[in-house]
Amino acid sequence: MNIENKLLAVSNFSVSYGDGNFAISDVNFSLFDGEFVVLLGSSGAGKSTLLRSLNGLVGGCSGSIQSRDHGEIRSCSKRLLRTHRRDTAMVFQQHQLIDRLSVLDNVLIGRLGYHSCLRTFLPLPEADRRMALSALERVGLLDKAMVRVKDLSGGQQQRVGIARALVQQPRIILADEPIASLDPESSVQILSLLKDICRRDRIAVLVSLHQVEFARQFADRIIGMAFGRIVCDRESLTLEDNEIHALYRRNLEVAVT
Ligand SMILES: Nc1ncnc2c1ncn2[C@@H]1O[C@H](COP(=O)(O)OP(=O)(O)OP(=O)(O)O)[C@@H](O)[C@H]1O
Numbered sequence: 001m002n003i004e005n006k007l008l009a010v011s012n013f014s015v016s017y018g019d020g021n022f023a024i025s026d027v028n029f030s031l032f033d034g035e036f037v038v039l040l041g042s043s044g045a046g047k048s049t050l051l052r053s054l055n056g057l058v059g060g061c062s063g064s065i066q067s068r069d070h071g072e073i074r075s076c077s078k079r080l081l082r083t084h085r086r087d088t089a090m091v092f093q094q095h096q097l098i099d100r101l102s103v104l105d106n107v108l109i110g111r112l113g114y115h116s117c118l119r120t121f122l123p124l125p126e127a128d129r130r131m132a133l134s135a136l137e138r139v140g141l142l143d144k145a146m147v148r149v150k151d152l153s154g155g156q157q158q159r160v161g162i163a164r165a166l167v168q169q170p171r172i173i174l175a176d177e178p179i180a181s182l183d184p185e186s187s188v189q190i191l192s193l194l195k196d197i198c199r200r201d202r203i204a205v206l207v208s209l210h211q212v213e214f215a216r217q218f219a220d221r222i223i224g225m226a227f228g229r230i231v232c233d234r235e236s237l238t239l240e241d242n243e244i245h246a247l248y249r250r251n252l253e254v255a256v257t
Pocket residue numbers: 017022023041042043044045046047048049050
C-alpha cells in the first residue's frame with residue numbers, strides 16, 4: 001500500500017467505559033483509500049466500540065486516531081471533527097432511519113452536514129434532492145423515494161441507509177454489522193453494494209461481520225479482534241481457516257474455564 005493513500009492511522013488506541021475494563025486495548029492499524037476491510041471477532045470483542053471511536057463517538061479513549069485530511073481527531077477542533085464525521089459515513093445494524101419520514105427525506109439527512117444549523121430548517125437545495133435521487137437509483141430504490149421507510153423490508157431499509165451514507169460523499173464508510181438482521185440473499189446484495197461503492201468511488205469500507213464466509217468472499221483484508229485486541233490483520237486470501245476459527249475459540253475457551 002502507498003503510504004500517501006493512508007486515510008486513517010490508529011496507534012496505541014484503547015477505550016475504557018469507566019468500569020476498569022478495556023473494551024479496546026492498545027490497537028494499531030491503518031485504513032487505506034479504496035480498500036474493503038472486514039472486522040471479525042466474537043460478541044464483545046470490541047468491533048462496535050472501535051468503529052464508533054473512528055468517528056469520534058466514544059469517550060474514555062487514549063492513544064491516537066490520525067486522519068490524513070483532518071489530523072488527530074481526538075484533539076481536533078469541533079469544526080474539524082464535524083468535517084471528519086461528514087467524511088466518515090456510518091451504516092448501522094438497525095439502520096437508524098426515521099420511520100415516519102419518506103425514503104427521500106431519510107436520504108437527505110445525509111446532506112445536513114453540508115449546511116449550517118439554521119439552513120437545515122428550510123427545504124434543502126434542489127442539487128441535494130437530485131443527489132439523493134441519484135443515490136436511490138444506485139441502490140435500486142428510486143421507485144420507493146416517496147414511500148415511508150416503515151413500509152420497507154429490512155434489506156430495503158439498509159439500502160436507504162447506504163444511500164444516506166453515499167450522499168455524505170464520504171471518503172470512508174464504517175458499517176457496523178450491516179447484515180445482522182438480513183436473510184442470505186439480502187446480505188449478499190448489501191455487501192455487493194458496499195463493495196461496488198468501495199471499488200467504483202474509491203471509498204474505504206470498514207465493516208464488522210459475524211459471517212466468516214462473507215468476510216472471505218468480500219474482504220481485501222481481514223482484521224481479527226478478540227478481547228479488545230487485534231490478533232490478526234492480513235489480506236483475506238492469506239488468512240488460514242484455523243486462524244479465523246481461533247478468534248472464536250478464544251472466547252469459548254474463556255467461557256468454559
Ligand atoms: N456503553 C457501554 N458501556 C459499558 N460497556 C460497554 C458499552 N458498550 C460496550 N461495552 C463493553 O465493551 C466491550 C466491547 O463491546 P462491543 O459492543 O464493542 O463489542 P462487539 O465486538 O461489537 O460485540 P457484538 O458483536 O456483540 O456487537 C464489551 O465487553 C461490552 O460489554
